[in-house]
Every structure is written in C-alpha cells, then in structure tokens.
Amino acid sequence: MVKAVVGDETQLKFAEDRLSRSAIPAQVGLVIGKLNSTIDRGFVFDLVPTPPNDAGEPACSLSEAPKDDKKKKGPKTKSLHDSSSSLLIDQDWVVEHARQVSRMLVGGMKVIGIYIWASESSFKNSTIILCQTVKGVADAASILETDRDEGLLIHICYSPMKWTCRNCTLTSNITSSSLRPCDFKMGRVLTSIQTFRCMYNFDIRLPIYHDSASNAKTLTDILRYGISIHAKELRGAKAMIDGCLVVGDEPCSSDGLHEVELLLPFMKDASVEACSQKEVVGILVFSGSVCSFACLNPKEPISQALADIKGDIIMSLQSRLDIICDEADGDVGPTDDGCKEANDEISTGKPVSQLVLHLLRKQQCLSFPRRVFVPWLAGTYICDYLQPYDTVEVLKDHCVELMSMEAPTDPSTFLEPEIEAPTLATKSFLDVAVPFNSAFSSEYPLQKRETGTREESNRKPTKSADLTMIIAVLLVFLSIFVGWVLFAVRAS
Numbered sequence: 001m002v003k004a005v006v007g008d009e010t011q012l013k014f015a016e017d018r019l020s021r022s023a024i025p026a027q028v029g030l031v032i033g034k035l036n037s038t039i040d041r042g043f044v045f046d047l048v049p050t051p052p053n054d055a056g057e058p059a060c061s062l063s064e065a066p067k068d069d070k071k072k073k074g075p076k077t078k079s080l081h082d083s084s085s086s087l088l089i090d091q092d093w094v095v096e097h098a099r100q101v102s103r104m105l106v107g108g109m110k111v112i113g114i115y116i117w118a119s120e121s122s123f124k125n126s127t128i129i130l131c132q133t134v135k136g137v138a139d140a141a142s143i144l145e146t147d148r149d150e151g152l153l154i155h156i157c158y159s160p161m162k163w164t165c166r167n168c169t170l171t172s173n174i175t176s177s178s179l180r181p182c183d184f185k186m187g188r189v190l191t192s193i194q195t196f197r198c199m200y201n202f203d204i205r206l207p208i209y210h211d212s213a214s215n216a217k218t219l220t221d222i223l224r225y226g227i228s229i230h231a232k233e234l235r236g237a238k239a240m241i242d243g244c245l246v247v248g249d250e251p252c253s254s255d256g257l258h259e260v261e262l263l264l265p266f267m268k269d270a271s272v273e274a275c276s277q278k279e280v281v282g283i284l285v286f287s288g289s290v291c292s293f294a295c296l297n298p299k300e301p302i303s304q305a306l307a308d309i310k311g312d313i314i315m316s317l318q319s320r321l322d323i324i325c326d327e328a329d330g331d332v333g334p335t336d337d338g339c340k341e342a343n344d345e346i347s348t349g350k351p352v353s354q355l356v357l358h359l360l361r362k363q364q365c366l367s368f369p370r371r372v373f374v375p376w377l378a379g380t381y382i383c384d385y386l387q388p389y390d391t392v393e394v395l396k397d398h399c400v401e402l403m404s405m406e407a408p409t410d411p412s413t414f415l416e417p418e419i420e421a422p423t424l425a426t427k428s429f430l431d432v433a434v435p436f437n438s439a440f441s442s443e444y445p446l447q448k449r450e451t452g453t454r455e456e457s458n459r460k461p462t463k464s465a466d467l468t469m470i471i472a473v474l475l476v477f478l479s480i481f482v483g484w485v486l487f488a489v490r491a492s
Contacts, residue, residue: 195257
C-alpha cells in the first residue's frame, strides 16, 4: 500500500483553476497516474473530469434540500442544508468512463482512482458511495490486475481551498474505515518521466476443438484463453534495452527514448497442447505487431519498465478484442476486404464474437483495430484504436470527450508504427500440420477438400513416393555392384 503520493504541480494547479472558475458545487473525475507498492509511492499525472451522461446530466451533483427546509429562509437554514447535503454520483457512468479511458493509456499509466470537488461536509456525508465508486473504477480499469487492492480518492475542498488524498482499501465489504489518509504533495512528475518503446511481433496459434473436446467454443472464448496463456509466457521473457541485455534491477539513469526488445524462450509455446487430429478440427492463427510505450519514474527500477511494457502489450490485445466484441453486438459479421466468403453462420446474423468456430467450413480472416498514438502531456503519448473504416476524426472526438483535452489539430504528430494491424484467421488442421497441402487448402473450403478432391490429392503423393522408392533401390544395387568390382580388382 502506497504511503506517499506526488502529483504533477503544473497539471493539478491547472485543474484547480479550472474548477474554481466553473462555480459548480460538485464534480467527479478520474485520477490518471501510477501506484507502485514496491517503493510505497504513488504518482498523479492528471485529473480527467467525467463528461455528462447521455441525458446531458452531470455525473456528480448535490442532493436536494428536504421540502420542509425549502419553505424556511435565512442563513441558519442554508448552513443546515450545506451540512446535511450529500453527493449523488452516477457510478455506472463513472465506471464506464474509466473503462474507456483505460484503453487509451499506455504502459505505466493507469486510472488509479477518482477525484471529487466538493465541500467538506458533503464529502464526509458521502464516504460510502465514494469508496464504492473507487472500487468500481478499479475493477473496470484493471482487467489483467487481479491483485490490485487499493485506489486513490483525492478531495479538492473549496471552502477553504484544500487538497487531501486518501488511500481506499478495495475489499468486498466497503466501510468508512476503508479510507486511510496518505501524504500528498505537488512536484515535478511528468517532466522527469523516462520513455520506453517496444515493437513486439507475435504469432499465436490456438487449436479449435470438437464440440465435446473443450469448453471454449466461440471466437471470444478461445482468443481470451490464448491471450491469458500468452501473458504468462510474456512475464518470463528476457529483455534487451538499447541493445544491452538487462541483468540487474538498477534505475535507468540515461534520458531519451529507450528501445526495448523482448526475448521469449525458443520453442516454448504454452498454448500448444498435445492433442490428436481427431480432437482438433482447425487452427486459430492470431498474428501481427504491437507497438508499446511505457513511462518510468526515475525512482523506479528498470524491471518496472519491463513489467509495464509486457502489461501494455497484453492490455492492448485485450482492448482490441473488447472493441470488436462491443461493435459486433450490432453487426452481422466481418466486413473486412481481406475476408473470405461469408459462412452460413455469419449470414444468419450472429455476432462475430459469438461465432462457434468448430462449425465453420470456410477459412475466415478478421483484422483487428490498429493502434494510433497521440501526443498528450510533456512529451508523453496516449493511444486510440481505429477500425479499417474509421477516420482520424474519430480519434479526435475520443480525445475531446474522454480525456477532456483540446482536439489534436496536426495529424503529422500522430504515431502510426503498426503498419499492419494484428489479424485473426481460422484454418483447417491440415493447413498447418501438412505443409504441402497448405497452398491447395487456401483455395478450397475444408468441406470440398474432404470430398471431391481427395482422390486427386492422394494420387500425387503416391506417385512421388513410388519414384523415391525405386531410386533408393537402384542406388543400393549400384553400391553393391561397385563394391564387388573394387573387391575383384584388388584381389587380382
């Protein structure tokens, strides 16, 4: 559990001025930063207000005064209402905001809690709902962090102006004792950050089993399982930074952008299991490149940067799958130009994420969203994911709505290192197990290859095998004859 928190002075003072000029009684938003339990410190990069909901109502407001109090007038009644008011928070909307903002953050940046702009009395009257909101935000923002047990609650009081930070223990039973004060100060945070970048190429192959051979049947189930297995492999990978193998755990002293290369153990693939051809009907091939960034504070060890890079890679793959699943709810199937003909199940209007892969009879291909990086604060980047049919305007809208920043005006500052977005393809088992059959199987569906073309495909390997056997026999006889001649010459 972190004991001290340092916030970026420039960004927090800017947020304080913005809130003071707004003259609103209450506001809730997300805290973007980093918690490191190893060094017992937390870092706050920025405060992002939660936008109004679909109905145009604010995510946080004060409860109305009782009807009896409205009839009374005077300063005593007003002070009594201020002391009895509490905060009304749209928890579901704040949690959804945290989920979407988490997708836009790179390694070393996370949604670590919420901030609240309110009076001291309304804050004290709303500790339970604030703790519940912190827990909901933590659950939404930590898809892969099952051991996360704390979150921050920053209170900005305007009467008098005061900043306080509390650590909220995330347990199933939230009480007022879940909040504990922690040291809070402002200083240089963003300007001292060190940046790491990694271009990671992957090729994950997952078996598609018969109906009774596995519980994972849909595309989403199989792919989530594959990503979780690959995450375990990635945790044990060695790394090279700027061409040097990382062997120690010292802080990084050099400035500038650091290039990271991950080294996985050779021929170690936990996703490949021993199975027979009778159990497997196809292969799910998930391949491509992922560009990852990570931010490191000078006080953190180099191992933290590598952990952030690895976590960002897995988080990026998971986010792309979530985006496809979210958009597929109202879609009838993949529309990518590189896809093969639609199969019978897609034509029935079933979402892509719910496709039962072992029932497919044609090779399918699906492109994942590509990752685009946008300049954020003090040389750092945030990201967004664009589908093949999306334009840059979608990215600008997300930056304005979700991150409360000005719309980027210069597309030349965007980074698009992923030239080819990750793709997903389904292939028959023979396409991968039998090399000479791969070219043939890519042109014909699995069902057709098993019937009409079986005789032709079997005839060619038989002829080549017979010719090889004849040549081998002739070589054996020729060797015996030459040996007999040499023996006779020497004997004479």
